[in-house]
Amino acid sequence: MQTRLKKGLPNIFMILLGAFLLLVIPYQISDIQISTMSPRFFPYFLSALIVIISIGTLLSELKTAKSGEEDTEFQNEKPSYTRVVIILLGLIAWLCLVPLLGFILTTLLLTMGMMLLIGNRRLLQVLTVPFIFTLLIYYVFKMIMNVPLPEGLFY
Amino acid sequence: MGENILFGLLQVFEWKHLLAMIAGVSFGMIIGALPGLSVPMGVALMLPFTFGLPPTIGMLLLVGVYCAGVYGGSISAILLKTPGTAASAATAADGFALTQQGKAGKALNMALYSAVSGGLISGFILLLVAPQIAKFALSFGPPEYFALALFGMTVIAGVSGKSLGKGLVMGCFGMLIATVGIDPIDGVPRFNFGTNFLISGIDLIPALIGLFAISELLNQIEKKTKALSVKVKYEKDRFGWSDYKPHTKTIFKSSLIGGIIGAIPGAGAAISSFISYNEARRTSKDPESFGKGSLDGIAAAVSGGNGTTGSTLIPMMTLGIPGDVVTAVLLGALLIQGLKPGPELFTNHGNLVYTVMIGVIVVNLILFVQAKLAIRWFAKITQIPSSILLPIVFGLCLLGSFSVTNSLTSVGITLFFGVLGYILPKYGYPVTPILIAMILGPLAETSLRQSLILSEGSYLIFFMRPIPVIFILLIVLLFVIPLLKGKWGNRLQRA
Numbered sequence: 236m237q238t239r240l241k242k243g244l245p246n247i248f249m250i251l252l253g254a255f256l257l258l259v260i261p262y263q264i265s266d267i268q269i270s271t272m273s274p275r276f277f278p279y280f281l282s283a284l285i286v287i288i289s290i291g292t293l294l295s296e297l298k299t300a301k302s303g304e305e306d307t308e309f310q311n312e313k314p315s316y317t318r319v320v321i322i323l324l325g326l327i328a329w330l331c332l333v334p335l336l337g338f339i340l341t342t343l344l345l346t347m348g349m350m351l352l353i354g355n356r357r358l359l360q361v362l363t364v365p366f367i368f369t370l371l372i373y374y375v376f377k378m379i380m381n382v383p384l385p386e387g388l389f390y
Numbered sequence: 391m392g393e394n395i396l397f398g399l400l401q402v403f404e405w406k407h408l409l410a411m412i413a414g415v416s417f418g419m420i421i422g423a424l425p426g427l428s429v430p431m432g433v434a435l436m437l438p439f440t441f442g443l444p445p446t447i448g449m450l451l452l453v454g455v456y457c458a459g460v461y462g463g464s465i466s467a468i469l470l471k472t473p474g475t476a477a478s479a480a481t482a483a484d485g486f487a488l489t490q491q492g493k494a495g496k497a498l499n500m501a502l503y504s505a506v507s508g509g510l511i512s513g514f515i516l517l518l519v520a521p522q523i524a525k526f527a528l529s530f531g532p533p534e535y536f537a538l539a540l541f542g543m544t545v546i547a548g549v550s551g552k553s554l555g556k557g558l559v560m561g562c563f564g565m566l567i568a569t570v571g572i573d574p575i576d577g578v579p580r581f582n583f584g585t586n587f588l589i590s591g592i593d594l595i596p597a598l599i600g601l602f603a604i605s606e607l608l609n610q611i612e613k614k615t616k617a618l619s620v621k622v623k624y625e626k627d628r629f630g631w632s633d634y635k636p637h638t639k640t641i642f643k644s645s646l647i648g649g650i651i652g653a654i655p656g657a658g659a660a661i662s663s664f665i666s667y668n669e670a671r672r673t674s675k676d677p678e679s680f681g682k683g684s685l686d687g688i689a690a691a692v693s694g695g696n697g698t699t700g701s702t703l704i705p706m707m708t709l710g711i712p713g714d715v716v717t718a719v720l721l722g723a724l725l726i727q728g729l730k731p732g733p734e735l736f737t738n739h740g741n742l743v744y745t746v747m748i749g750v751i752v753v754n755l756i757l758f759v760q761a762k763l764a765i766r767w768f769a770k771i772t773q774i775p776s777s778i779l780l781p782i783v784f785g786l787c788l789l790g791s792f793s794v795t796n797s798l799t800s801v802g803i804t805l806f807f808g809v810l811g812y813i814l815p816k817y818g819y820p821v822t823p824i825l826i827a828m829i830l831g832p833l834a835e836t837s838l839r840q841s842l843i844l845s846e847g848s849y850l851i852f853f854m855r856p857i858p859v860i861f862i863l864l865i866v867l868l869f870v871i872p873l874l875k876g877k878w879g880n881r882l883q884r885a
């Protein structure tokens with residue numbers, strides 16, 4: 236039962252996503268039609284396909300689960316989802332802080348934080364690598380390649 | 391054509407072009423050699439550096455990363471039995487067996503000579519075949535382009551993994567993402583949810599960096615990878631013509647296999663590498679030695695993989711169809727420079743095209759010199775701790791996506807796609823179809839609607855011209871043959 240639920244949930248999510256898109260299209264795309272095909276045609280067609288294919292996949296996967304064919308996956312070490320979430324929060328924080336603190340300071344803090352989180356405890360490395368990386372990138376992008384970098388109150 | 395080739399030859403040996411290729415080759419070898427960091431990721435990371443550069447220099451830089459990256463994968467495969475790229479997986483068993491026998495130098499040299507031979511043959515195939523296809527493609531109108539886009543989407547079947555259904559759902563999802571923004575025919579905004587930043591649509595590059603680079607980094611974080619490799623002893627070995635000569639037949643045959651497979655959208659280096667390896671084992675006088683340290687096995691797998699590097703550019707440059715993820719990024723690079731890949735590229739920007747095509751050949755010569763000099767240092771790069779490498783690559787990803795539009799919105803889009811690329815495969819949904827559909831979706835929609843304007847709404851237009859009919863028949867065959875094979879296979883098994 237649990238396997239069937241586990242196999243079915245992603246497909247159910249996709250069916251709901253397709254259905255949501257079908258409902259949203261009239262509010263998101265105007266019905267003005269100048270050419271032979273409406274601008275709504277492709278989105279409608281694709282959303283309907285998502286629903287239909289997902290129903291088909293759901294049925295076939297439930298059938299496989301019923302007949303006892305299961306994929307077995309082995310993992311040596313327990314995955315660390317907490318670290319993934321913290322890294323993602325760090326990346327979002329970078330996105331929010333760059334307009335305030337500027338590229339150099341924010342990237343420096345992000346790189347240092349990540350190094351510590353991934354498990355680097357060598358003080359010299361934690362202090363020097365982010366500095367060298369950030370300044371090198373700043374110099375290469377801004378000074379040599381003339382590629383603009385995000386700017387804030389401090390560089 | 392002769393004039394263009396001569397122009398390309400003169401251009402490619404200008405110091406700034408040579409410098410770009412040298413830089414690309416260095417970066418590509420490093421990325422390819424690092425397990426977990428793929429060639430598409432390397433090309434995507436280098437992309438922002440090309441924005442401020444002239445198109446020719448930018449493209450040569452990326453071609454350098456691409457060719458060297460495919461070769462670089464075999465370094466870690468040989469030294470650590472950890473393929474840096476999918477294409478080098480076939481090299482791992484024989485290469486590592488030789489490393490354990492103290493013949494790592496011989497294996498690395500064999501891989502290098504085979505990679506360069508494969509790359510050179512593939513480069514010549516590109517130079518000779520691509521212009522002819524481009525001439526033919528110039529006669530294409532909207533119905534032909536629509537059929538071509540549909541044909542290109544059959545690639546999705548090849549990259550869907552275990553479930554074709556889930557691959558198709560991702561394809562639809564990718565095409566829906568491509569519809570965000572202003573409608574190409576009627577000019578109506580679609581799916582902008584009241585925001586301004588979605589009116590211009592979703593850029594390909596931030597999505598790509600998210601789907602392939604950020605997601606891979608998150609996977610590495612999840613696995614708690616400490617370092618990408620362990621220490622390995624490297625013994626220097628002399629390698630010359632006498633070592634290469636016994637394998638020339640295998641290398642030539644595998645390179646040709648690579649050249650043909652590379653030109654088929656969706657096949658790519660990994661498939662070619664395995665097919666070449668199997669073919670070499672099938673025709674070998676000593677098939678038992680394969681997998682236990684066969685130099686012929688390494689020669690076949692590596693030349694088969696690198697044999698695709700030039701020919702994958704054929705559908706990308708001549709028809710605007712990306713055969714795999716790397717060519718999708720290269721296609722994006724051309725679009726960012728304001729160049730439209732396709733037959734017009736050959737007529738309007740012939741100088742660039744021929745310089746790039748000759749560049750593919752020169753890149754392989756540069757790869758040979760650079761790799762020969764640096765071969766023994768590669769093992770050290772793979773030992774950089776993840777706690778240093780991953781934050782640096784994260785930083786480059788953020789910067790890469792920012793540089794596309796010089797806006798933090800692109801970074802937000804990258805993070806969104808990064809999360810998608812991390813979560814979706816866990817539930818069996820492959821992400822490559824999203825990218826392919828994002829590229830081919832707009833072409834399919836625009837050409838379909840233009841065709842219907844031409845035919846005043848009649849779908850018969852696709853069956854009244856020879857090229858669309860051929861493409862449609864090919865699509866039907868591509869879907870029907872595997873189905874029939876499966877049914878016959880089941881019947882035979884039952885019998």
